[in-house]
Amino acid sequence: MYALADCNNFYASCERAFEPRLEGRPVVVLSNNDGCVVARSQEAKDVGIGMGEPAFQCRDRFDRHQVVVRSSNYTLYDDMSRRVVRSISEFVPDIEIYSIDEVFLDLRPLGNPVATSLCQTIRDRVKQWTGIPISIGIAPTKTLAKLANRIAKKDPTTHGVFQLPKNDPDRALALDSVDVGDVWGVGSRWGARLRGLGVRSALDLARMPVEDLRKRFNVVAQRTALELRGVVCQDLEDVAPPRKTLVRSRSFGDMVTNFEQLSEAVANHAVRAAEKLRSEGGTAGQVSVFFSTNRFRDDLPQYHGGGTVELLPATASTPIILREAMRLTRFAWRQGFHYKKAGVMLGDLSFGEIQGGLFNTQDHEHDDRLMAALDEVNRKMGAGTLRPAATGVTAKGWRMKREHCSPKYTTSWRELPFAKT
Ligand SMILES: [Mg+2]
Structure with missing residues (x-):
């Protein structure tokens, strides 16, 4: 299950x-x-x-x-997501984090009869420990678990936990209640084509000859139909494939026309990208910078600037990545444009390997210690407590518009919620 x-x-x-x-x-x-x-x-x-x-x-x-x-x-959402995942994994060790708000659980090692009551307990605990309401669907395959989850959400009599019935008539009834377009992996494009063939519900799809599906669509559609019949085609993916690039970019709240503001924005992205890379234990062999005007404003002249340099040796050091990003920005900058977006991409990433060899120097070790200290201070005192001056000291127009933003309750000492007595 x-x-x-x-x-x-x-x-x-x-x-x-x-x-x-x-x-x-x-x-x-x-x-x-x-x-x-x-x-x-x-x-x-x-x-x-x-x-x-x-x-x-x-x-x-x-x-x-x-x-x-x-x-x-x-x-806030990232941190709450981590809390939900941590709570769930107290009960079930084999999980796959599917998205910021979805987790697959492998219940097979735990035995069938307890599934519903266990999931009810998980649901109650997650609410108690994090304040976040969740719904849980239980079924023999991931595609069916998605479908069961849909029913758990929609039908209040399930109290947020729904196990797909084992017997045929009841299961068929459940599958028939779900539109084919709402089946995991079908989406709107296939949905329309399937409806054209008279396939309206998840049940219709499960009953379609799988060979037919492979010929008319592809193996993914075939696999989806098999999973709807209860045949496991996809197991949990325990490890996310290592990322190939790390991008930090944003559209500006207001258009940016001067170099100082643009380079400040790029500096912020570079610093955050380097921080994220260190938190994942990686190094980058390449840094790219890009910035562009608003392509929807055809009344304004258009420009896309940017560039890429190699980092040798590969590094996750903020000063090095920032220095190269600033160099690229100065080189690609053109006066006279209204910029809408900027970003930094780290490429040629490697994880968990010791960067040994020819170019490893004392400086490198010194830098590692400096970055560890920097990250520790920012972790304890709040993000951005220690940061390069290039990232700017005041709120500027390039920052995002966030006029209705709640505090970072869980990740910043300054923004902790108060309980009045
Ligand atoms: Mg959701």
């Missing part, structure tokens, strides 16, 4: 976890620069706010229904 644990309305639930007064009220979270709706509480869904709707089109409805609007606070 597999299970899929999925956080309900994750970003909205994170906002609520530290602000209980938001319970029962419609809450939405906006994308970067407060652009579009990317998460909705159930109440916000109920008043007809659509996923992905531009915020400015929703203003009237926000006012009318007193919707609580928040800018996205990924620092």
Whole structure:
């Protein structure tokens, strides 16, 4: 048996976890620069706010229904996600982190009869320990666990945990209640084609001849149908494939026209990328910088600048990566454009290997110790406490628009929540 644990309305639930007064009220979270709706509480869904709707089109409805609007606070969501995962793994050791708010669980070593009650316990504990409500679907394959999770979410009588029935008629009923477009991996494109062939529900898809599916679509569709029949085709992927690149980039809150602001933005991305790389125990053999104008503004001249240099030896040192990123920025900078976006990419990454050999020097060791001290201070005192001056000292126009952002409750001492007595 597999299970899929999925956080309900994750970003909205994170906002609520530290602000209980938001319970029962419609809450939405906006994308970067407060652009579009990317998460909705159930109440916000109920008043007809659509996923992905531009915020400015929703203003009237926000006012009318007193919707609580928040800018996205990924620092908080990432940390809450880690807490949820840690709580779940107290109960089930074999897990696959599928996305920021979804975890697959391998229940096979634990035995069948306990599955529902175990998952009910997990659900209660996660809520108690993190404040995040989750739903769990239990079934013999990952595709079916996804489907069972859908039912757990939609049907209040399940109390958030649903195990797919074992007997044929009940299971068929469950599969028939799910639209074919909502089956994991089918999506809107295949969904439309399948509907054209008279395949409307997950049950119809499970009953299609698999050879037919392979010929008309591909092996993925064939595998999906087999999984819907209860044949395991995908096991847990315990290790994520090592990343090949690490990118930090953002669109600016306002367009940027001067060099100082652009280089500050690039410096911030470089510093954050290097930090992230160290936290994963990696080194980069390459650093790239890119920045560009707004391609939707055809009334303005367009320019894409940037460049790449090799790092030898490979490194995760902030001063080295920053120095190269600044050099690239100076080289590619052109005056007279309105820049909309900038970023830094670290490439040629390696993980967990000792960078031995010819170019390893005393300096390298010194640098490692310096970076370890830097990371430790920032971990204890809050991100950005110690940082290169190139990243700037004041809030500037290039920063993201986040007019409705909640505090970083769990990762910054300065922003800890207060309990009034
Ligand atoms: Mg979710």
